[in-house]
Amino acid sequence: MQVPLSWLKDYVDVDLPIEELARVMTMAGMEVEAIQVVGLPMPEGEKHEFKISGLSWPEDKFVVAQINEVLPHPDADRLILCKLDDGQGERTVLTGAPNLYEYKGTGPLDKPLKVAYARLGSVLYDGHKPGWELTKLKKARIRGVVSDSMVCSEKELGISEEHEGVIILDDDAPTGMPLAEYMGDVVYTFEVLPNMVRDACIVGVAREIAAVLDKPLRQPQLTVPVTGPSVEGQAFIEITDPNLNPRFVLGLVKNVEARPSPYWVQRRLRLAGTRPINSIIDATNYCMLEVNEPLHSFDYDVLVKRAGGKAPTIITRSANPGESLVTLDDVEHKLEPYTILVTDTAGALSLAGIMGGLESEVTPETNNVLLEAANWNFINVRKTMKADHLSSEAGYRFSRDLHPELAPKGVRLGLDRIALWSGGEIAEGLVDVYPKPYEDPVVEITGEYVERSLGIHIPIEMIVELLTRLEFECRVEGQTIFVKSPDHRTDIGRGVIGKADVLEEVARLYGFDNIPASRIADELPPQRRNESLEREERLRDVLARLGLQEIITYRFTTPEAEERLVPPDVKLPPVDYVRLANPIAADRTVLRRTLLNQMLEVVERNVRQRPHLALFEVGAVFLPIEGELLPAEPRRLALAMTGQRFLPAWDQNLKGEMDFFDLKGVVESMLAELHIEDVTYAPGEHTSFHPGKCANVWRGDVLLGTFGELHPLVKERFDLEKAPVLAAELDVEALLRQMPMRFETVPVPVYPPVLEDLAVVVDEATPAAAVLDVIRKAGGKLLEGVFLFDIFRGPQIGAGKKSLAYSLIYRSPDKTLSDKDTKKLRKKVIYMLEKELDAKLRS
């Protein structure tokens, strides 16, 4: 919504500084997004609470002037010389404005032309350059004629983009008056909130400002006497469904003549963002911008013709199947049953509340205008606009629900403005069919309710005063105020909702800033843990401590992207995705089922940035469930590592690429840090991983996840480096469920340990975990620790064999172990290894 200050001042007296008014509007719920200065002095200073742009017209530079005679240029056909008076004397000004050609060489003008005149040294916009480029008027000689000043176009003054000709001001513009004083303006742009469509017009904005500033509001007045015969019998209305069309009003004005509107009307329309067309159309737009009611003007004679020479009947109804209509933008619309149509006996005339049809449109030749103002069901209007991608000023308003009382008000004003600017005779009366009257809600509130909601006591009289400023009708009975919603708004509900609606108006006018802040005095709720979050955050801390960087990726992907997680020749059965009906990009069509794909995409993006990468993500995946509306959203953990094991430094360069065991070390440490014990690792099968370098992590029979080195064929599908890429995906829900509520510590030992090394030769196929298991079992409680420190293969121990060397730590909590004790333990360990695994002690 664009609000020219000059227009606003028709209805409310405001003399606030430019930015102060923007602040008032903003604090009233009309958040000013931009201020455009059109001629008035710019607010000073560096700091501006609002975005301000535009052009000032200094008083000594820009004035109203009158052209007394237009002379041809002695030397150039397309140039003319204007003899004008700028209030200080006669000047000759050179111009090429086409709209002055008609006066060329016609001698002294009977009626001087009033124009906007810029003197030497003025700074204004360059009319010939695209965009808004400032230029300064200098003395120049053009084809032998000296030029040092200018008659201006709207573009040059920053009023609009119009540069077809110079501005011809209205005749009553006082010659010599500073231009800023005559028509300097400021345009405030703000976004109308969804519940404040009442402020999509100048009177609406003025009403809010008047209420905040406690000033009177002046309503627009009718100026042209109604002299024509009654409209009765000249047009009829038939509403088929009052729910779709609660009210329809027609007025008639005859013998009009479409012409250019007065300049001030054109300027206001342009400043408000509307293009002037002719005095009839301009009048309907002007009234809509003034009081909010969109008007539609029909060429009455066309309707009569369509009705076979009889008085036309306007019929409103929903569209029939297969029906279509060509709107005045020359687009054919196929209509749906929810679309409401304005028709006559010969067929559809317009899309109700949105756009008129081509045929019955007023033209410059129109003599008689039938003026429509109606009220439409906003849901149907919205649906039609959405489905047909239509937008119009009328549709914008009707789709936000207008009050039916605006219709007669709008038609009366419209008829008046048409007659005022286009001549003609207004027919007496209106055809007004109102089958579904709107009942303005009456809301009951009390001072106690206001106090309980806002936390501040506002006396009843003050509440009444504030609401009355917004034209609510208030009646006080005891402690209760009966508040009746005014007949220009539909946003006030009934019952408990209406109470909140009215409360908002009280708070808004009282001023949010005037309500004191308090700390919650109400009862503290029962305190509840959020264990899933607490544990998840602990998991993040552990992983960061272990040297991994957290990432957060898009939850959108494509099935094709996730297919890259299996080798190209592997075909998995298709899986179901949460699919978007309106994806915004071809690579974001579904919600992910795994974190791995995005994890690898992030590795791809970073692998050339850092020699060592270690990343993790904790987040939801989305798995549709057969027969359920909503998908499961389990959380997963993804890990990825690749590159050098050690960071290079200036004095050392420890080479070595990370492999399976670097990742396993992270998994082990992570589980240990989470106090998840008794975890087992077993070879895993996963299409994304190298079949020989993949493990499942189990706790009992719960699978926590799978990790391994990326399958070479999968790796090829991503843009990665040569180094192995290690990755894991774990089930966060399962993992965190394994975290114990508490864990116990063991005392720090007081007796010394006994250390000894043991190397055993076993079959290559025997997993290290099995050897470890036997040693642990045999060592029992006295075996405090076992560490594998070497694996050896070679001819000395035979083919198909490997030697595993362990350091064992024995310790008793109650005494220093003797040689005899340890010898016994060692013997048992060796015996068990031989017995269980056919291992041989390597000496």
Next chain:
Amino acid sequence: MPEQDITQNQEELLEKLQQQLSEVRQTGLDLLRTLQDEEGLQQWRSNFLMRRAVITEIMRNLSNLPPEMRPVIGQAANKVKKELEARLKERFAEVKQAALTHSLNSERLDVTLPGRKPQHGGLHPETEVLREIYQIFAEMGFQVYRSRDVETDEYNFELLNIPAHHPARDMWDTFFTTKEGVVLRTHTSPGQIRVMREFAPDPIRVILPGMCYRYEQISARSEIQFHQVELLVVGRNITFGDLKGTLNDFVRRLFGREVRTRLRPNHFPFTEPSAEMDVECFICGGEGCPVCKRSGWLEILGCGMVHPTVLKNGGYDPEVYSGFAAGMGPERINMLRHKIEDIRYFWANDVRFLEQF
């Protein structure tokens, strides 16, 4: 053997032993002076003072000497030994001092060389700011409540007082799924209904964090997925003043004690009255800078009193209960605080960005 001979022999022996002691003393002291390190000194000690040393030998053999000679030789040997020991101790001290002096004078590092970096990980900046928000609210008695990302139209809109074809629906550009009535949540507000339905009729003080989704062109300023943190308070005596007080406390802790705030009227279907909270720019202190676009204010959160329809849909009688809600964007907070000029950085996960936190 004649007595004369014996005496003479004794004198010769005495002289020989004394000569020996004197030689040992001289050799020892001479050698000691040349030694420069602890290792040499230890060796010297073993040569001159320990088991195999000449002095030790002499003292060991004292009992083989004639009784009258024993005290003379014994005392002489002892004197030499004491002297050597004393000199050795001095020498040890000197060598240690010399070594220390040398080390202090000669071992000079180029302290400008870079240190060896330990490998370490880190949290995503969004995790960090979310935790900070949790923490501040936790201290005010708020607990975290999370709910699902994929929602029904009913929870995301209808129950929040946003009926189909309502003008307010234009405020959200929604991702719809191919399942009728299933959307990606456009805000964390569906959690308001879920938490109310779960906890009614208890009073409520929760924050609702989570990822939200909007159908918007991705640009430096807007993303299709973003975090939101909402807060919801429901009770019998919750006021607009409480809303102001709670949010003031929060932003002052987040941005610094002194920041001023203001509430601008706004519209959200699920709150009424609704407002937008501006915080005085904490970069320029309200003077006007590029971050606040010279306005001195930063738009930080939307808020309002819970709409009666929403209370009712959550299972609370709006005639008895009231409440307030507010919502903010952690990415925006991060962007303002760390001068992040492009919101796309958050999900791009370039380590060169992430490592700066």
